[in-house]
Amino acid sequence: MTNAALERFSINQMTVKQLSLPELVDGCLELGVRGVGLWREPVQSYGVEATAKLVRDAGLAVTTLCRGGFFTAIDPDERAAALADNRRAIDEAATLGTDTLVLVSGGLPAGSKDLHGARERIADALAELGPYAEQHGVKLAIEPLHPMYASDRCVVSTLAQALDLAERFPAHQVGVTVDTYHIWWDDTAPEQIARAGAGGRIHTFQLADWITPLPEGVLNGRGQLGDGAIDMREWKGYVEAAGYAGPIEVELFNDELWARDGREVLAETAARFVEHVIQ
């Protein structure tokens, strides 16, 4: 089956994490979905080589691998372990045939109040990993997360901060992830998308909608496209005006979606993509 409206659609594996990798691939083939964004943990469980063969045989593109990062530790052993793990993530991305590794930078170390220092340690890590990624044909995509994650997940809260980091390195080594969920509130984000595009640094574009009330811990309350406050076409317009013509991944962390039949959620997500992004 082919479906022109889904040409740029990619389903991030986390959106339908209740599906096994073979179920995910079957579901994509049935709907005419051509791209998947994968996560390290389920890929490792299935086997990296086996996953690579599964998606390659199905003709699916792996649009991103999620995720590397967590660069903010101060302890030297922790830092060395994080760098080694990120090299493995780059290896896995290369094996899977994707050119993009999404990075979630990490939060404040326990007891620290030093956001600036944590951000600088990210730059130190990128300086070590950028050349290694380049050797393996993989680009690093710093993802600014919503400011509500600044202390415990990601000290990079805005596209401007992500670009300030990325621009210290060549664009084919380090760029950014543009994800509507994290930046929709930011009136400076459109100009930062233009900046990112001008530098060839939009390495992936992801969608999720903003719905309230947020759940406890604020991790798993991302909205299905069309259910929330974000105008998806507007943001697609910004990245396209900035020159981005690549895949558009839908990445939803949502307990209610995870409790449903995964094939049904996959079909719904593809339909919402057509309705709210393409048409």
Added chain:
Amino acid sequence: MTNAALERFSINQMTVKQLSLPELVDGCLELGVRGVGLWREPVQSYGVEATAKLVRDAGLAVTTLCRGGFFTAIDPDERAAALADNRRAIDEAATLGTDTLVLVSGGLPAGSKDLHGARERIADALAELGPYAEQHGVKLAIEPLHPMYASDRCVVSTLAQALDLAERFPAHQVGVTVDTYHIWWDDTAPEQIARAGAGGRIHTFQLADWITPLPEGVLNGRGQLGDGAIDMREWKGYVEAAGYAGPIEVELFNDELWARDGREVLAETAARFVEHVIQ
């Protein structure tokens, strides 16, 4: 009792909402606290004139009244009702003897995805209310709320946005609220504080700490000073460098604090203020 270390400390009523107004005033006198930030609803319940007499007789300063705002409705009747309510809030502030009314601007109307339009409607409301506030000796203090409230509470998410709005009006009519809880993640906030100070627009300075995990709905998880990720002295330094020498209010919304004895929480908050802000 006097306490020089508490000279600039003001307790926002919401921090100890379990206390009645007379209990709050007694607690302040006992500890040597000289300022209180009040909220409209408990003041109305006790009586605005009665509250004014209570705090005046105790020699307490009312540092702010919280809160006006909610300016983003599209429906003309709703907008007229909001403006009328804000005029009453200005009257109440004048009666209470405070010169500062804190404004929480309001979220997106139901079904709307238009952040820009909502922000413009705030400017329209300020144009009507600014002169009325000035006539009553009251300054309006736009409070940017953390971006996690952008859809349902406040479309003004950064100090820069708040100042873009405020600067359309004279500083003695419209300025901003600087609250650490809402802006601590923002690396551009220090320069925006400098901008606000240069324009005479820091109308109040409030403190709360950032702790995780956030509770469901993310309203009542503000941390006691010292319990979280924010360096309070650093932010005090920014506002002082910008010329602000006024009261410093501690405003905590926290279910655990509310479940405790209010006098004990008041004493703890004053002690934390001395430990984490003054010493």
